[in-house]
Amino acid sequence: MQSQQARQNTGQAKLNPLVILLLALLLWLPGAVQAAFWPREDRVPGGIAIIEIPQRSESAPHVFFNDRRVYTARHDGRWYAWVGIPLSQSPGLVAALWRTRDGDVPLAFEVNHKDYPEQRLNVEPRHVDLSPEDLARVRRETPELRGAMDIFRPAQEQLPSEVTLPLEGRRTSPFGFRRVFNDQPRNPHNGLDIAAPQGTPIVAALPGRIVAQNHYFFNGKTVVIDHGQGMTSMYCHMHAFADLKVGDRVEAGQVIGQIGTTGRSTGPHLHWTMSLNGARVDPDLFLPAP
Ligand SMILES: [Zn+2]
Known part of the structure; x- marks a missing residue:
């Protein structure tokens, strides 16, 4: 002994x-x-609220907003929820819910008012006054796209220190503008538009998995990437896809397609959307401050 x-x-x-x-x-x-990237906070409709969760354990907390699971990230031993605030959210006091063994704990925060400007655009009449066939097509495609964008996969991707801008180019339409197509009010602009010559490569903003790749009536040739935990990105109006398919893994900066003007579009550009917990949020909040 x-x-x-x-x-x-x-x-x-x-x-x-x-x-x-x-x-x-x-x-x-x-x-x-280098630490993984951290989005900027803006507690407005179409923005992000970053809320500390008083959970001390290593396991990820379960947080919900509008009944949807919220992205959580760890920094300096503390947990934070990145709550996506939908453009349709009314300003005022709201609460995310932190699910604990003793019940749901409300995490209240204020959503501030933001005045998004109006934008008037002229597009092909067939993209505003839909034929019965096109209407039927949109009704088929909308749930497919929403299903891809609103996916929640618990796995946490190893995030890089920065989000890659999917395309260098002229910004033609910012996020959140209230849209009027051919004098008819439509849904607000839920992404960021960047123009570049047709054929310019588009790259993935973050690593993830392709969950949709199809030619849609409004969005044109579109790729949706799932970055884990309810964070997704969408790239629209492409001229052509890269040699990738649904289920494939992509790295940040990997080419996923080429600039085009397919779908409801006024010229070759990328429409880039970012989503958290089913809420389309301003992609600029994922990029370093200008
Ligand atoms: Zn757009």
């Missing part, structure tokens, strides 16, 4: 330089590995 203990002690003593080396490596690592 004694000799065994002595052997163990000797073993520990021999391990010490290795332990020191490991500790040194651990102290050095945080400086070497």
Whole structure:
């Protein structure tokens, strides 16, 4: 017994330089590995509320907003919820719900008013006054697209330190504008438009998995990528897709298609949408402050 203990002690003593080396490596690592990106907060319709969750355990907290599971991320040993606020949200006091063993705990926050400008556009009449066939097509396509955008996969992707801008180009239409097509009011603009010559490559903003790739009536040739935990991105009006299919994994910066003007579009451009917990939010909040 004694000799065994002595052997163990000797073993520990021999391990010490290795332990020191490991500790040194651990102290050095945080400086070497860049932290995952963090969106900017803007508590307005179409914005993001970042709320600390008082959960101390390693396991991800379960947070809900409007009955949808919310993205959670860890920073400095604390948990935060990235709550996507839909454009349709009325300003005022709202609450996300943190599900605990003792019941739901409300996490209240204020949604501030934001005045989005109006934008008037002229497009092909067939994209405003729909034929019965096109209306039937839109009714088929809408649930397919919503299903892809509103997906919740619990897996947490290893996020890079920055979101990749899917396309360098001229910004033609910002997020949130109230849209009037051929004098008829339509849904607000739920993405960011960037114009570039037809054929310019479009890249994935973040790593993830392709969950939709199809030619839709309004969105044209479109790719939807699931980044895990209810964070998704959508890329519309493409001229052509890359050689990828639904289910394929993509890395941030990987080419997913080419700029085009398919669907309801006034010229070659990318319509880029970001979504959190089923809410379309301003993609600019995912990019570094200008
Ligand atoms: Zn657009």
